Amino acid sequence: MSDPILKATGLTKRYGKVTALDHCDFELFPGEILAVIGDNGAGKSTLIKALSGAVQPDGGTIYLDGNAVAFGSPNDARGVGIETVYQTLAMSPALSITDNMFMGREIRKSGVMGQVFRQLDKAAMEDFARKKLADLGLMTIQNINQPVETLSGGQRQGVAVARAAAFGSKVIILDEPTAALGVKESRRVLELIQDVRSRGIPIILISHNMPHVFEVADRIHVHRLGKRLCVVNPKDCTMSDAVALMTGAMEPPEAVAA
């Protein structure tokens, strides 16, 4: 296997007396879907927040393409091509699909209108948004200026994934993308995830849904007590094994232990 695109060693994060991350290691390889599973309180949210810049670890180092990086904010991580789809989706319901896709990185017009009057280039942004949605097979969206609140849960998730896929050049992190969705909508989002992977962007998928994890993941990072317990291959392992590992009912097998 090639070198990891995103790697972390010895990540540590404490909240008062609680150690959320305890010298945790992490590796994501190019072109793969890595699922991160773990029981509630295992520290997987903190791990993801550290990787996406939302929290700053107390210790340890994150490497992107082999170079050490430090993120002071989600914008820093975004700046180097790591996009996160939060469980809450981080969208403004009253604003349009286009506005939401470009929130925080709007395109201004060139020339005087853009430089002096700071006018946004709405046409360019709408074209881009339409193209990105079409790339992911969401082209049945008729009106790109429709407020996000008029979309269904699955459509919103689709727009959020499209936003991440549009700007995430290195890594896309998806936090519980199917948790709030119905069966059909979950199915569509899983297809979206595979579409994104097929275009070469590696994905970190946090999920509690074992069938979904086992269906799409190439490797499964089992998180327990603030660190990586092991990485398992979904082909060599059953769902009940995975659940047993993450709850501590089973010791990690030596062969696949990290």
Next chain:
Amino acid sequence: MSDADGYEDVVKTRREESFAAFAEEKGLLHRVHHALHTTPALVPLIVLVSAVAVFGLLLGSKFFSPFALTLILQQVQIVGVLAAAQSLIILTAGIDLSVGAIAVLTSVVMGQFAFRYGIPAPMAVAAGLAIGTAIGAANGWLVSRMKLPPFIVTLGMWQIVLAANYLYSANETLRSQDIEAQAPFLQFLGNKFQVAGATFTLGVVLMVALVLILAYMLRATAWGRHVYAVGDDPEAAQLAGVDRHKTLMSVYMLVGFICGLAGWVMIGRFGSVSPSATTGVIGNIQSITAVVIGGISLFGGRGSIMGAFFGALIVGVFELGLRMAGADPQWTFLLIGTLIIAAVAVDQWIRKVTA
């Protein structure tokens, strides 16, 4: 070992083609709902046009004349400017009770700086605007950094500013003729010009220009989109990459500056500078009234500044129309009160997107 029991196979094979299709409902009510949802200033515009039409029919050319209609503009210029400021705050899901007090204090600062310290009038005006901006910055810092509720911050600031205004001015009124003789620039915005029987003051021009500029900034710049996003859902905006603190600070400072402009407009309108001008006490409620009638949601993130402008004009039309019709002025308040409740009811209906 993927998809162990295959319980989702049924949806896998029958892929949902209409997943992201957007059914267009054709009902009339639905269309109205959609139009209001995308253009929230439509309701106040309709109310404004109807009010002008009704008073025009009832009162004839006495009301429906260039003179009377532009008189309305002159009468609402202070509230109009304050409503523009209030709109910005309410779009961020805040409320500002100190706008009127800041306006009065800045007018007093402009007057006293020119008269007490002999500072040239344009410098005195600039000082007033700077102090307005500084008070806005204090409000913004308390709201954004200290995370205090805007209602409480501005309730306190209202009292502080109003008291500071009386203490600083020693409750002294600067007379119109003195200002005209010694520092006419303070009354600059009171200058009038005629166009075909219509009378405009520079204050009216400033109000209209301000509303148009803010409407442009809110609609067509990234800053405007961020103001809406922060008002809609601050957490989401932050995660999406909007600097919430910077956006709120810019809004509160701009609002302080606009309140300073309102103070300058006040000198133009009244001629004199009075620390006990009623704007200090009721300017906040008047501006909130205009904003609410204008269809801006008090929950933030929805509405347009044009709506607030129309809201201010509606109040002006009712006041002048009812006075010309010889009605008891209390009818104005009664009707305005009804309009406020109706406007909020419409806002709730618009927000119910699944209707």
